[in-house]
Amino acid sequence: MINRLQESDIKLLRVFYAVASCNGFTAAESVLRMQRPNISAAIKKLEDRLDLVLCHRGRGGFQMSKEGEVVFQETKRIFNSFDNFVFNLKSLHDDYSGHITLVMMAGLPLNYHLAVSQAVKSTMKKFNDIHVNIQTRLYNEVEHVALSGECHLVLSTYDMVKPESVTFHPIDVKCRGRLYCAPTHPLAKYADGIPDTVKIDDYPAIGISGLSSGNYIDGERRLSIQTFSDSYDACLSAIMTGEYMGLLPDYMLEHQGKGLGLVSIKNRQFEFNHELFVMNGKNTRLNPVLRHLIKEVAYFIQQTEK
Template structure:
């Protein structure tokens, strides 16, 4: 079993990372510029070093084991941190080249993705030797990735108490939302508000992991949270079963849920919420001219997308 990471282990992990990212040995050959027997030998050696089976390969095709999935995710974090270290080190010498990593909260609207694309294009045009890695993470992970140094910038809504270890850059945009149900749900028929005898707490609700509990309470009413989802997409799927009510941003019902007939409970006046959108970075992230330009462009293009 591996007790200490050596330089040779880093090389083996890079081979595994490429294979896992490409979802196969053959697809990884041009990326690694290695032939399949050499790739296979490297993976086997890494498995021996870790005393774990990382993947299955054979007639059934390439498939990672549960242990392999964990190693892959941890390897991704390591290499992101390496890239960030090199990028920050170069910036100390006024060398603004290398890779920067942006993380987007999962479930953001298409307009937001287009704004990010324009901001990235502008940044890459201004700084010739910059490459941008764009990833998505669940809402309850965004604070962690900002703090951990796995990425440079995070674009996400945020409704919790802001930690001092994270810097929040406002982009002057707020995502509005409210309580929704499926058209088959018993509450869907109340278009103008709930009658006095109908209590929202009598109906099972689905919550979102990481959202502030304040969003589950309104006046004297409290949602009867029976289960949780890790994303708004998962929450919307649960709502469409007709078994649950749940909180959703309005942009989801206009884009992803446009053809599903989602109904705002009580005419849309119950459990309204607003989440401000931010560009975030950990306090340990050095905001060099590249990142400052990127933040400025993100703010501009996100604002433009709402016109």
């Protein structure tokens, strides 16, 4: 088993990263500029070094093992950190080229994704030799990736106490939401407001991992959180079983939830307004490229709200 990374291990991990990203040996040949036997030998050598089976190959095609999935995610973090290090180092020499990693919170609406695409395009036009890697993370992971150096910028809502180690750039856009249930849920008949005689904590609710607990308390009423999901999309699936109610942003009803018959409990309780931010760790050097990208992301998202 490996105890310390060597330069040769990094080369082997790059081969594995390419194979996993391309979902197969054949597709990775052109990326790595290596022939398949050499790729296979490199993967076998890495498996021996790690004492793990990373992938299965055979008649069923390429498939990563559970251990391989973990190694792939960790490898992605390593190489993102390498790219960020090189980008920041170049910035010290006023060389604004290289790879930028932008993380978006999972579950943001399509129009925000399109706005980010426009912002990235604008930035790549203004600065030569800039490449932007766009990734998604779950809500409870966004603070960590901003702090860890895995990425340069994070686009996410944030409703908790803001840590001093993270810089927040407000977009001046709020993601509004409220309490929803399925049309088959017992509370669906109270769409115009829950009577005072109905105890809301008698009905199971689903929460979002990482969301501030204050969202589930409104005056004297509190939601009875029985289980958690890791994203708004997963929360929507649980709500549609008719067994749970839960908090969802209104854009879910306009996009993912359209046509599902979701019922909003319109008594102005448990409504939320979560601000949208671009965030970065204090160790991230905000050079002209990143500042321009932040400005463009804010501009194009604001345009979608008009």
